[in-house]
Amino acid sequence: MSACANSTFVESSIQTNNEGIFLQAHPNETFEILFQNPSKIKSELEYKLANKLQNLGLTQSNQNPTYKIYLNLVDMKKHSYAQRISTSASFFYDLDPLESQREWLVENYYSMQLNIEIVKNGKIQRTSLIARTAYLANKERCQASLEDKILNQIASFFYFKF
Template identity: 45%
Template sequence: MNKILLCCIALFFTACMSANMQAFVQTNNEGIFIKSEKNQSIAFHFKNPSNYNTTLEYRLKKKFQELGFRVIDDNADYNAYINLVDFRKFSFAQRMSSASADFFFSGFDTIYNNYEMYVENYFIMQVNIKIESKTQTQKTSLVARTAYLSNLKRCQDALENKIVEQISSFFYFN
């Protein structure tokens, strides 16, 4: 039992000290595919009704400038409407039965009604996005999730980076 506890503690500290943070993004419908060219312009219209302190708009503008877009405010080739819906922590707990494990690993002792709880904590960030061009409009909702809980700022940074990478991947260059 002590060895298992020590292994769990070691894994926890290893995860806390890791420089990279695992996060993923899921969409609620089909992806967005936009054929674009270098030196086209894009305008970002950002709303944050959740009033979170965020650098998402700044990161998006910087990323698109790195990709060769001109970031302007009016008469752009593309208008990206972005709504930061939510950023919050969730918890999920489930009772796990361990009676069968006791049967196989306790030398066929009497089976007690032992159980353990599986608890998962994670942060999500949800963003709705609509991208308009002169010929088409496409929209989706992105939900980024990470299980890193030690530092709220690092968690938010990881989620924002994942969303920026996902939005920039919508654009395909000739």
């Protein structure tokens, strides 16, 4: 149902290269985003993240911010590959030497990598996020889905204690 309701929906997943980042935040703390995009990918990730953090209760400021968030959008790639795999039934159906004894596993997907570093009170926490789609779709839809996964992951780094 959600695939029909949201035109940008593409099933995707995300992984971090370590345990992630954990930040105890308080309402009205400030943040600054410093965004690098060496791959020159057309992206609104910086603006979407600022909006998401403001919705959490943080305030964007360049004047002595509580959090300095460094983002490095490394790459967005299209992956396509095929791999031969054996089947457990091939032993029983070895009668015809011309018949293929293997099956092909074909995978097509997009991936996006973002390195992130957050500095709070001189303490640095960093991780690398790799988001990937489950299949190929329109490139813009895939990018929107990947960015959404990344934004949700970054927002989950902040937990509020009242």
